[in-house]
Amino acid sequence: xxxxxxxxxxxxxxxxxxxxxxxxxxxxxxxxxxxxxxxxxxxxxxxxxxxxxxxxxxxxxxxxxxxxxxxxxxxxxxxxxxxxxxxxxxxxxxxxxxxxxxxxxxxxxxxxxxxxxxxxxxxxxxxxxxxxxxxxxxxxxxxxxxxxxxxxxxxxxxxxxxxxxxxxxxxxxxxxxxxxxxxxxxxxxxxxxxxxxxxxxxxxxxxxxxxxxxxxxxxxxxxxxxxxxxxxxxxxxxxxxxxxxxxxxxxxxxxxxxxxxxxxxxxxxxxxxxxxxxxxxxxxxxxxxxxxxxxxxxxxxxxxxxxxxxxxxxxxxxxxxxxxxxxxxxxxxxxxxxxxxxxxxxxxxxxxxxxxxxxxxxxxxxxxxxxxxxxxxxxxxxxxxxxxxxxxxxxxxxxxxxxxxxxxxxxxxxxxxxxxxxxxxxxxxxxxxxxxxxxxxxxxxxxxxxxxxxxxxxxxxxxxxxxxxxxxxxxxxxxxxxxxxxxxxxxxxxxxxxxxxxxxxxxxxxxxxxxxxxxxxxxxxxxxxxxxxxxxxxxxxxxxxxxxxxxxxxxxxxxxxxxxxxxxxxxxxxxxxxxxxxxxxxxxxxxxxxxxxxxxxxxxxxxxxxxxxxxxxxxxxxxxxxxxxxxxxxxxxxxxxxxxxxxxx
Amino acid sequence: xxxxxxxxxxxxxxxxxxxxxxxxxxxxxxxxxxxxxxxxxxxxxxxxxxxxxxxxxxxxxxxxxxxxxxxxxxxxxxxxxxxxxxxxxxxxxxxxxxxxxxxxxxxxxxxxxxxxxxxxxxxxxxxxxxxxxxxxxxxxxxxxxxxxxxxxxxxxxxxxxxxxxxxxxxxxxxxxxxxxxxxxxxxxxxxxxxxxxxxxxxxxxxxxxxxxxxxxxxxxxxxxxxxxxxxxxxxxxxxxxxxxxxxxxxx
Numbered sequence: 017x018x019x020x021x022x023x024x025x026x027x028x029x030x031x032x033x034x035x036x037x038x039x040x041x042x043x044x045x046x047x048x049x050x051x052x053x054x055x056x057x058x059x060x061x062x063x064x065x066x067x068x069x070x071x072x073x074x075x076x077x078x079x080x081x082x083x084x085x086x087x088x089x090x091x092x093x094x095x096x097x098x099x100x101x102x103x104x105x106x107x108x109x110x111x112x113x114x115x116x117x118x119x120x121x122x123x124x125x126x127x128x129x130x131x132x133x134x135x136x137x138x139x140x141x142x143x144x145x146x147x148x149x150x151x152x153x154x155x156x157x158x159x160x161x162x163x164x165x166x167x168x169x170x171x172x173x174x175x176x177x178x179x180x181x182x183x184x185x186x187x188x189x190x191x192x193x194x195x196x197x198x199x200x201x202x203x204x205x206x207x208x209x210x211x212x213x214x215x216x217x218x219x220x221x222x223x224x225x226x227x228x229x230x231x232x233x234x235x236x237x238x239x240x241x242x243x244x245x246x247x248x249x250x251x252x253x254x255x256x257x258x259x260x261x262x263x264x265x266x267x268x269x270x271x272x273x274x275x276x277x278x279x280x281x282x283x284x285x286x287x288x289x290x291x292x293x294x295x296x297x298x299x300x301x302x303x304x305x306x307x308x309x310x311x312x313x314x315x316x317x318x319x320x321x322x323x324x325x326x327x328x329x330x331x332x333x334x335x336x337x338x339x340x341x342x343x344x345x346x347x348x349x350x351x352x353x354x355x356x357x358x359x360x361x362x363x364x365x366x367x368x369x370x371x372x373x374x375x376x377x378x379x380x381x382x383x384x385x386x387x388x389x390x391x392x393x394x395x396x397x398x399x400x401x402x403x404x405x406x407x408x409x410x411x412x413x414x415x416x417x418x419x420x421x422x423x424x425x426x427x428x429x430x431x432x433x434x435x436x437x438x439x440x441x442x443x444x445x446x447x448x449x450x451x452x453x454x455x456x457x458x459x460x461x462x463x464x465x466x467x468x469x470x471x472x473x474x475x476x477x478x479x480x481x482x483x484x485x486x487x488x489x490x491x492x493x494x495x496x497x498x499x500x501x502x503x504x505x506x507x508x509x510x511x512x513x514x515x516x517x518x519x520x521x522x523x524x525x526x527x528x529x530x531x532x533x534x535x536x537x538x539x540x541x542x543x544x545x546x547x548x549x550x551x552x553x554x555x556x557x558x559x560x561x562x563x564x565x566x567x568x569x570x571x572x573x574x575x576x577x578x579x580x581x582x583x584x585x586x587x588x589x590x591x592x593x594x595x596x597x598x599x600x601x602x603x604x605x606x607x608x609x610x611x612x613x614x615x616x617x618x619x620x621x622x623x624x625x626x627x628x629x630x631x632x633x634x635x636x637x638x639x640x641x642x643x644x645x646x647x648x649x650x651x652x653x654x655x656x657x658x659x660x661x662x663x664x665x
Numbered sequence: 666x667x668x669x670x671x672x673x674x675x676x677x678x679x680x681x682x683x684x685x686x687x688x689x690x691x692x693x694x695x696x697x698x699x700x701x702x703x704x705x706x707x708x709x710x711x712x713x714x715x716x717x718x719x720x721x722x723x724x725x726x727x728x729x730x731x732x733x734x735x736x737x738x739x740x741x742x743x744x745x746x747x748x749x750x751x752x753x754x755x756x757x758x759x760x761x762x763x764x765x766x767x768x769x770x771x772x773x774x775x776x777x778x779x780x781x782x783x784x785x786x787x788x789x790x791x792x793x794x795x796x797x798x799x800x801x802x803x804x805x806x807x808x809x810x811x812x813x814x815x816x817x818x819x820x821x822x823x824x825x826x827x828x829x830x831x832x833x834x835x836x837x838x839x840x841x842x843x844x845x846x847x848x849x850x851x852x853x854x855x856x857x858x859x860x861x862x863x864x865x866x867x868x869x870x871x872x873x874x875x876x877x878x879x880x881x882x883x884x885x886x887x888x889x890x891x892x893x894x895x896x897x898x899x900x901x902x903x904x905x906x907x908x909x910x911x912x913x914x915x916x
C-alpha cells in the first residue's frame with residue numbers, strides 16, 4: 017500500500033523528535049512578529065490558549081467566537097480532569113506510559129510521534145495552569161491531588177472538583193484577557209466563520225458572519241487557525257452544547273483540507289438516558305463516577321421487565337440477582353474499561369432486553385457499595401455536585417437509588433487532517449484541539465481532551481506557527497478587497513440566500529432531529545455495510561427535503577437565529593455523510609468504530625491491521641452530490657508493539 | 666412519573682437596544698414535568714415557526730449549568746425559582762398547572778438588550794481584561810508542586826472560581842452592582858500565593874473598570890448571594906473591600 021500523504025514527522029528517536037524540532041525550527045524576530053497577523057477561530061481550550069500565547073509572543077491576533085464571551089466555549093463543560101505524566105503519586109507513571117496508554121486506548125490508530133509529544137508536554141500544562149491560579153484539588157500537605165480514570169492503571173488525572181474544564185478554560189481565558197488588555201489580541205464575539213479565503217494556495221483570511229447584525233465581514237491574515245471543536249451535534253442529541261457545530265471545519269474541508277477518520281466518534285458510557293422527544297441535549301455524568309460506582313443490570317430478565325414497567329426499583333433487587341457485567345467480562349479493569357468498551361457493553365445488555373428504565377435503554381450506576389465503604393460524606397465530597405445535578409434532572413436521589421445511565425455521543429476523534437506541525441493540507445491553515453484528528457486514534461481516553469487542547473494551544477502551535485511564518489515576513493498585509501475575498505463572500509451569501517429562499521414548512525430543528533435519528537440508527541454504536549448504505553441514502557433524501565422544505569422565519573438581515581441554525585444544519589448533513597462514507601470504507605472494528613461484521617466470538621471488537629492501519633483522509637470533490645476521494649496516510653509503529661487491546665487480564 | 670402541566674407564558678419581546686419592548690402572551694398546553702425550562706421555550710419556538718412567526722430569542726448553550734450563557738429573569742428571579750441552579754437546569758415540575766410564568770431579560774444599564782431576552786454582557790469581559798488574571802507567560806514555569814497551597818485555601822479559591830459569569834448578581838441587585846462577580850475573581854486569586862504579587866493592582870483596576878462601565882455600588886442587600894446559581898458568598902465582597910482598602914492605603 018503506497019503512502020499517499022506525508023505527515024512530516026521529524027527524524028530521530030521518538031523521545032528526541034520534539035526537542036530536535038524545537039532546536040532547529042525557524043524563528044521570527046520580534047520586530048517582524050508585529051507585522052504578521054494570525055486569525056484564531058474559537059476560544060475553547062485550544063483556541064484561547066493559542067491566541068493568548070501567539071499574542072504574547074508578539075504576533076497580531078484576531079480571535080473569534082460564536083458566544084457572547086470567550087469564556088463560554090464548550091471546553092467549559094468537561095468535568096473529570098486532565099491527564100499529565102507527573103508521577104506525583106509515585107505509582108510508576110512516566111511520559112512513555114502516558115504515550116503508550118494513549119496509543120493503546122486509541123486502538124493503534126494514532127500517530128506515534130504526535131502522541132509522544134502530547135505526553136511529553138503534558139507535565140508543562142499542569143505547571144502552566146497552576147501558575148495561572150487554576151485551583152486544582154490538593155492534599156492536606158498542600159500538594160496536588162490525583163485521581164484514576166478509565167483505561168489506565170496509574171493515578172495521573174488532575175482535577176478541580178467536577179469542573180476541571182471550566183477551571184482550565186477560565187485559566188486560558190484569563191491569559192487571553194491579559195493579551196486583549198495588552199492590545200495584542202483583538203476579540204470578535206458573536207461572530208461565526210463561514211469560509212476560509214485561500215490566495216495562491218495559502219489560507220489568508222476568513223469570511224465571518226456577525227451574528228448580531230447578520231452581515232458578512234472579511235478578515236485577512238498571514239495564517240488561519242481553526243479551533244472550532246467537534247461535530248458530535250450531527251447526531252442532534254449529544255453531550256455537546258447547543259451551539260457546537262462543524263461549519264468552520266466543513267468550510268475548510270470544502271476548500272481542500274482533508275478530513276481524517278470521521279467515523280471515529282466517541283460514545284460516552286455515562287450519560288443521563290434520553291427521556292422524551294422534546295429533549296434538546298444529553299447530559300454527561302462524569303466518567304470519574306466509574307471510580308467508585310459499579311455498573312450493573314439485573315441477572316433475571318423478569319426483573320428487567322418489572323423495572324421497565326416501573327413496578328420494581330433497582331435498590332430492591334438483591335445482590336445475587338445483579339449482573340455487574342463489566343466486572344464479569346473485564347476482571348482486570350472492571351468498571352474502568354475505556355469508554356468505547358463500556359458503551360458497547362451497555363448496548364449489548366440493553367439489546368438483550370436487560371435495560372432498566374421505561375425505554376429499556378439504561379443501565380444502573382450504583383454507589384451503594386462506595387457509600388458503605390467510604391461513608392456518605394466522602395462520596396458527597398467527591399461527587400456531590402454531580403449527584404445534585406442528577407437529582408435536579410431526574411428527580412431521583414442517587415444516594416438512595418442507583419443512577420441510570422446510557423451511552424451518548426460525546427466527542428469526535430476524527431477531524432481536519434493535520435501534519436506534525438498541526439498544519440492542514442491547505443498551506444497556512446492550521447487546526448487544533450478537538451477540531452483536528454491527530455492524537456486520539458479511534459478512541460480517546462478520559463481526561464485527554466483537555467490535555468490535547470492545551471498542549472496544541474500553549475506548547476505546540478506557538479512553535480510550529482513560527483516555523484511556518486518565518487518565510488512570510490516580507491509578505492505585506494492583505495487587502496480584503498482582493499478578488500479572492502470578493503468571490504468567497506459572494507459564494508457564502510449565495511449559500512445563505514438559497515436557504516432563506518426555500519420558504520418551506522419544516523423547522524430547522526425538526527429536520528436536524530431527523531438527521532440525528534438517521535445517524536444514531538445507521539451510523540451509531542453498531543454499524544453494518546447494509547445499515548451504512550441505507551444511512552447514506554437517507555441522508556441524501558434528507559438533504560433534498562432540507563432544500564425544499566426548510567422554513568426560516570424573520571428577516572435575512574439582522575439577528576436571525578433560525579438562519580444561523582440552518583447554515584449549521586447544511587454542514588451537519590455534509591458531515592453526517594462523511595462519517596458514513598468513512599465508516600463504510602473501514603470494514604474493521606477499532607476503538608469507537610464498531611462494524612458488526614468484524615467481531616470475535618465473544619463479541620469483542622476485531623481490528624484488521626493488515627488492511628486498515630492507516631489514517632483515512634477524505635478529499636472534497638467540489639460538490640456534496642459526489643462522494644469524496646479517499647487518500648491514505650500509513651501508520652508505522654516503530655516504538656510500540658501493536659497488540660490486541662485487552663482489558664480482561 | 667412527572668405529570669403534564671398547562672400554563673400562561675408571558676415573554677419579553679424587544680427588537681433592539683433602543684426599541685420599545687412589550688410582553689407577548691402564549692398558552693402552553695400539556696408540557697411534561699421532565700422538560701427543562703429551555704426545552705419548554707424550544708417547544709414555544711417550534712410553535713411560532715409553525716405559524717411562520719419569528720422565534721423568541723434568548724441566550725443558551727451548554728444546557729448543563731456551567732457555561733453561563735443562559736440568563737432569563739423568571740417570575741422575578743434571575744434563573745427562576747430554583748436555588749443553586751441556572752435557567753437551563755430548571756425543570757417544569759417546579760411549576761404548577763394554571764400558573765402564569767413571566768420571562769424577562771437581565772435588566773441593567775451594564776447589559777443592554779440585543780433582542781428579546783438576549784443581552785450584551787461584554788462588560789464582564791472588559792472587567793476581567795482590566796486585571797482578572799495572574800501575569801504569567803506561556804512557557805516553562807516552575808514545577809506545579811513547588812508552590813504548596815494548604816487544602817483549605819485551595820478549596821476556598823475553588824469555591825470563588827466557580828462563578829460562571831452569567832450576570833445574575835447584577836440582574837438581582839437593585840443598584841445593578843457587579844460586586845459579587847468582581848469579588849469572586851479577586852478572591853480566587855487573592856487566596857492563592859500565585860495571585861498575591863498583583864493583588865492590590867488587580868483589585869483597584871477591576872473595581873475602577875466596573876464603575877466606569879456603569880455598574881452600581883454594593884449596599885449589602887445580599888440579593889446577589891441569594892440568586893447566584895453557583896452560591897457565591899458575599900464574604901467575597903468583604904474580601905474585595907479589604908483588598909481594595911489595603912491597596913488604597915498603600916498608594
